[in-house]
Amino acid sequence: MPFDPTALDTAFKSLAAYDWAADTAPFQMIDAAVIAAAADKALRADLEKRFGALLADGTSRAAKEYVCRKLMMIGTAASVPALAAFLGDTDNSHMARFALERIPGPEAGAALNKALGTVSDALKIGMMSSLASRRDLACVPVLTTLLKGPPLLAIPAANALGTIHSTEAIAALAAADPFAAEGVGEAVVNARLACAESLLAAGKRADALAIYQGLAKAAAGKPDAKAIELAATRGILACADAVAAAS
């Protein structure tokens, strides 16, 4: 459908009244507008303003979801406050993240970080996932604290630290117990292995080797840690391969 600017008002009026059972054809013009906005800053700003107003207007969950999908594509810092307002809302938190996770810039990261400190434990897991996907360094201190807490949050914290794999994240994981109960140890090991792979890929062989050797040493002689020993040994060999390839 080609974009027709004169049809936008009508399309947004339809979207404001939308719920899952309603006809979507009247507002599909908005899809075309979102595509056109990539090359039109004024249109983009106009759309963001309209979307923000809809989020604030008590529209249906279905309409909010549609808006978040579009802001995922074109949202900027200007849309962050309207989206962030839903991060603590059980029904809409995920879709707010759906947009915020993909919006570049510090504002979206700051909103997710702020929510990480305030939302329910169940929603914190989502914040960690999105912050990790963004490789947001600012969340590492909070993740480090969560890593020491109950498994519900320690496991996603370990996963996120492994994805972020900054120097501070690696240090936090190094201080965690690879044999911690209830799945935490498994997540810590996996995260450490992920960090080592990233270091090796970045040419930091000695740092990667230190992680692999640390895991191998921790697992040595433990009959239920053979998989860890195997993965660490495989990593050590990969480091040796990297040396051979470089020489």
Next chain:
Amino acid sequence: MKKAQVSLASAATRREFLKLTATAGVATAAPYVITSKALGDATTPPASDRIVMGGIGIGNMGKGDQGAFLGRPDVQYVAVCDVRKKWREEGKARADDKYGNQDCAAYVDFRDLLARGDIDAVHIATPDHWHSIMTIAACRSGKDVYLQKPETLTLREGPLMVSAARRYGRVVSGGSQRVLGDYRGIVDPIWAGEIGNIRSIDISVGGPSMPCYLPAQTTPPDIDWDLWLGPAPWEPYNSGRCDGNYGTGGNSWRSYIDYSGGSLTDWGAHHFGGAIFAADLRELQPSKVTYFPASADGKTAAYVSVTYPNGTELFHNRPASLRPAASITHQGAIQIAGDGKPRAAKPVPRYRNGETSIYGDFIQCVKTRQRPFRDIESAVNTMTAPHMIAIGYRLERSLIWDRASQQFKNDEGANRLLDRARREPWSIS
């Protein structure tokens, strides 16, 4: 319900598991009796040499996959998992009928199946939005994986799945049985050098998936709807949203963007897989996406191509009038143009150990630890083409791909589409 944690410790082999439980004095429900079936016979290997398998997502393609593995004497099939009661019970019944017992366990939640230390390998045939999470979890719990195509739903998922497979030394096979099964008519002559160097490839297959706006229906009692949705956005139940049939016209999950890449990645996994194999591009990823807008007169629809670093250009639904003369074709769906210049023949890769199916190839690799024909890395590489084409259609513009960084160059809008936020508590890492 508290879920069993998928433990890295369970990555020990089945034999190690049995040894551990024996030495630890773990109580079992019944005394272990060595039966004649356990010892094997002329056609069935002893239990100690069989690959113990379970299946996750056991309707439609999962049913077919289960049948293929159940039919193998070197597989002991012990568990099924599905969020739908009907498919779960039917899957269990198929296994129980095969073995003449009631031993096949049935799970709603895949984490319970993966927590079993006695299972060596799983096959996964859920909707696509679950593939990466389940494959990574299976690798982390020490299972080898046969994963139905399309292996990925987003571009970010692929490298994480490959990393998990390599990190834990798992065999992970993609699941297009057709790539080697159906396209030999183009593969063999091309690998024999008969059409020379490939100039262009045209693939005709349906387009990308679409948004879903279906209304709410009452959720039936035999489906765990929240677990069906998993990492996808919450939406109300509608049978057309989750039906597993093979259509992409709006009456199955294959139609919709939250769960599938549409025909482009569904049948596309076969056609792109066959063409990319034929052109020996499985180790490469495209470096460029070109969007060709519809003609002003509306007579020509928009189409998209991807170009590989070696110069091969692969077109999706290019109008027939614009295509060069084909040197070789596959049922009209794949047309390949070569330059006709002499080119040395190369041996065509085959399934391992003389196996004639991709299922046998997978089982052989589970035994030998070799990489399968559709190893996850080549599957991921293959799927980058239709995923990039879908992004080209969605954004209606051309793109440049940097394989090293796994990012589009100078296009933050395109990079937003590399992945999507997963609904808590699901994530990939």
